[in-house]
Amino acid sequence: xxxxxxxxxxxxxxxxxxxxxxxxxxxxxxxxxxxxxxxxxxxxxxxxxxxxxxxxxxxxxxxxxxxxxxxxxxxxxxxxxxxxxxxxxxxxxxxxxxxxxxxxxxxxxxxxxxxxxxxxxxxxxxxxxxxxxxxxxxxxxxxxxxxxxxxxxxxxxxxxxxxxxxxxxxxxxxxxxxx
Numbered sequence: 001x002x003x004x005x006x007x008x009x010x011x012x013x014x015x016x017x018x019x020x021x022x023x024x025x026x027x028x029x030x031x032x033x034x035x036x037x038x039x040x041x042x043x044x045x046x047x048x049x050x051x052x053x054x055x056x057x058x059x060x061x062x063x064x065x066x067x068x069x070x071x072x073x074x075x076x077x078x079x080x081x082x083x084x085x086x087x088x089x090x091x092x093x094x095x096x097x098x099x100x101x102x103x104x105x106x107x108x109x110x111x112x113x114x115x116x117x118x119x120x121x122x123x124x125x126x127x128x129x130x131x132x133x134x135x136x137x138x139x140x141x142x143x144x145x146x147x148x149x150x151x152x153x154x155x156x157x158x159x160x161x162x163x164x165x166x167x168x169x170x171x172x173x174x175x176x177x178x179x
Contacts, residue, residue: 043059049064104124104126
């Protein structure tokens, strides 16, 4: 009995490649993914803007505002009050600053949120803002944003924050997902 050489050939996959493949499979296998399942979230820890990917269990630091700056104070207030309309006057009174020179659009740009990542997490005008956190599968589908659209934002970050990954390994792994 002859064997087909293409069938008998086996490919070795690393654990990281299998995890990434499983992650992408879970996103495309719609019946397996619940609309209320969390995909991304922003955590504010010690003044850092940390983007967390719940599927691959990775996180990256997006920005680190200067301590006690307007950006730092406004960001800390917004992170504590997600998923509701926040006005500039409300922030001004709650952070004990009479004069704020930043508008919400300037704040979001200063925090390094742009493009589809900005659409996922923020809806901002000069005087009003909604910070959506966490991001669910339903929100991504509603906005028409695919998981692959966010991968470039995960690789351009300042540095990974997950303790088990080395920076070179992490960037190499994310580049393989994007390819």
